Amino acid sequence: MGNVQLKLLGDEHFQESMKLAQFAFQYTRTEEQLEEARVRIAEEPSERWGVFVDGQLAAMATVLSLTTYIGGRSFAMGGVAGVATWPEHRRQGYVGKLLVHLLERMRGNGQNVSFLHPFAFGFYRKYGWETYTELKTYTIQVKQLPPRVPYNGRFERQDSYEAIHDVYETYASRYNGSLSRSALWWKHRIPVRKPGQIALYRDGAGEAQGYLLYEVKESSLTVHELIYLTGETYEAIWSFIAQHDSMIEKAVWNAPIDDRLPDRLPDPRIKQEVVPYFMARIVDVEAFLRDYPFLAAEQEDRVYLEVADEHAPWNNGCFELVITPAGQAKVSRLTDVPEIGEALKLGIGALSSLLLGYRKVSDFIFMNRMQGASDTINRLQNRIPGRTAYLPDFF
Missing domain, CATH: 3.40.630.30 (Gcn5-related N-acetyltransferase (GNAT))
Structure with a gap:
């Protein structure tokens, strides 16, 4: 060697x-x-x-x-x-x-x-990473685009990303796993991976409420980013896209998995492709759980987690997780594992996917990747925020 x-x-x-x-x-x-x-x-x-x-x-x-x-x-x-x-x-x-x-x-x-972003999901799964988000790709023929509707705001073309940064951050914070973009990320990454036009949408009061990063090439409109803070903005952006109907044959967009565009279409039978995208891994269980924003509740919840992590021994073992009514977590490592049936047993990958909101506890129970008493399962699941995982970036 x-x-x-x-x-x-x-x-x-x-x-x-x-x-x-x-x-x-x-x-x-x-x-x-x-x-x-x-x-x-x-x-x-x-x-x-x-x-x-x-x-x-x-x-x-x-x-x-x-x-x-x-x-x-x-x-x-x-x-x-x-x-x-x-x-x-x-x-x-x-x-x-x-x-x-x-x-x-x-x-x-x-x-x-x-x-x-894995070259092979199975390979990285062995090291504790697990799928946390998918991409849903729409391919919409021009005749299938949403009908144009009147809107109160206006679109402004931009030459820089300065005007859209705050809108992006507000949008990204609504999802699990989206990046908070630094100035260097906008400088180096976005122009290379998402070239083309910048169209900012302002509502009737002049407030920035969304934007479109897109490119028209070879009769295809590629939506690099469709960011919106209100339903009105969403409709306005799609009406704007439909204004390109004389120069395109189709539009393509990698949408968040919870997007419901087909519900707005006269013909919802557009092409949709869903593929696993990025993987996530908790690096330090104790530190991550202490910072994790659990949902508030009327009572305190106490859950024992028996975590298996072959490649990060500081995560391998049993933890007592106490979630206060306000949603703050108190975490301590236990030297003795509680009586059988009290602890929720799972691998680091399952725990990561669970807390990123990609899968529910019941999914991992069904796949036999988690074991525990039903009361423990329900109490933990009820304290996990129900947010969609979405990453509109690549690295």
């Missing part, structure tokens, strides 16, 4: 890491694009780690320092990205070694939850 070392990647490793990235993800960058990537990496807060075998880079991964909304509250989140290995070094356990190391680093940095 040779001499194996884990190293923090710096600018001196940039060329070597870019060679691996371009090979693994099958793209080619010009010298100009490489320099843009170098600037972005230097500016965006992140840690890039590599496995070196006999002094040569064999595998690498990045943790982006991001912020996400869960239950309307901001959480520091470690976004795992750029996981790559040269073929001659695959199946040697190097990525597993990196992932365990990244978990330790994220915990130390106060990033108590982590997201990633």
